[in-house]
Amino acid sequence: MRVLFVSTYPHLPDIVGGLQTTTHDLCLAIRAMGAEAAVLCGQATAATGDTEASLTQDEHLGYPVLRSPRPVQALPAAAARFDADVIVVQSGTTLAPLVLASLDTGRPTAVYMHNVETSQLGGHLVADPSLLYLANSDFTAQRWHALYGLDCAVIPPSSRRRTTLQRAPATRCCSSTPRPSRAWSGCSSWRWPAPSCPSS
Incomplete structure (x- = not known):
């Protein structure tokens, strides 16, 4: 195949x-x-x-x-x-x-x-x-x-196990998406304020 x-x-x-x-x-x-x-x-x-x-x-x-x-x-x-x-x-x-x-x-x-x-x-x-x-x-x-x-x-992603570190304070967000529009929409949908989340 x-x-x-x-x-x-x-x-x-x-x-x-x-x-x-x-x-x-x-x-x-x-x-x-x-x-x-x-x-x-x-x-x-x-x-x-x-x-x-x-x-x-x-x-x-x-x-x-x-x-x-x-x-x-x-x-x-x-x-x-x-x-x-x-x-x-x-x-x-x-x-x-x-x-x-x-x-x-x-x-x-x-x-x-x-x-x-x-x-x-x-x-x-x-x-x-x-x-x-x-x-x-x-x-x-x-x-x-x-x-x-x-x-x-x-069919869920078949991702190999990866180590992820998250050290950002609760007032910031970190997104792994390469598309800024998705990053911002994800941050803005969270229930806590994320005022310093950049859109690009």
């Missing part, structure tokens, strides 16, 4: 967030089981001015990572290069176009929902029997069911 994980977000080490660390852990777990895994991802804005769907590849993380400034356009070539048996499209800045590009390859496609931001869909999602929808939590699954009628199987 050859699984290609796809997102428009950059991947490790260019960006570090929940999606990236979960994908990394899944790729390592799949390889440990004797199957193959790879990632197609976007590139950090500062890393390229290229507007083509070019692909670069590295294997520093223990599996192939194909990087492109335009992952939607690069998906057919990446799927062919890796010879993917299945494509797992993940949350990103334009999810719907990435799902369509995956379906256009003729390969089985799963959609793994990691968040509930509808502003990043880039279109609409449909409950279609040719798609397997997955969610990282019951909350995420319930939200997508309420919004689009999607029935998502829940």
Whole structure:
């Protein structure tokens, strides 16, 4: 089995967030089981001015990572290069176009929902029997069911145990998300005041 994980977000080490660390852990777990895994991802804005769907590849993380400034356009070539048996499209800045590009390859496609931001869909999602929808939590699954009628199987993140230090006083917040809008919304939803929480 050859699984290609796809997102428009950059991947490790260019960006570090929940999606990236979960994908990394899944790729390592799949390889440990004797199957193959790879990632197609976007590139950090500062890393390229290229507007083509070019692909670069590295294997520093223990599996192939194909990087492109335009992952939607690069998906057919990446799927062919890796010879993917299945494509797992993940949350990103334009999810719907990435799902369509995956379906256009003729390969089985799963959609793994990691968040509930509808502003990043880039279109609409449909409950279609040719798609397997997955969610990282019951909350995420319930939200997508309420919004689009999607029935998502829940597969929680398979994260390796990490040590986390939290030393911030109660008047500050520290967020591990690479997106400031998510950090601020998380801080502002807490029940205690967080006046010094920066938005960027």
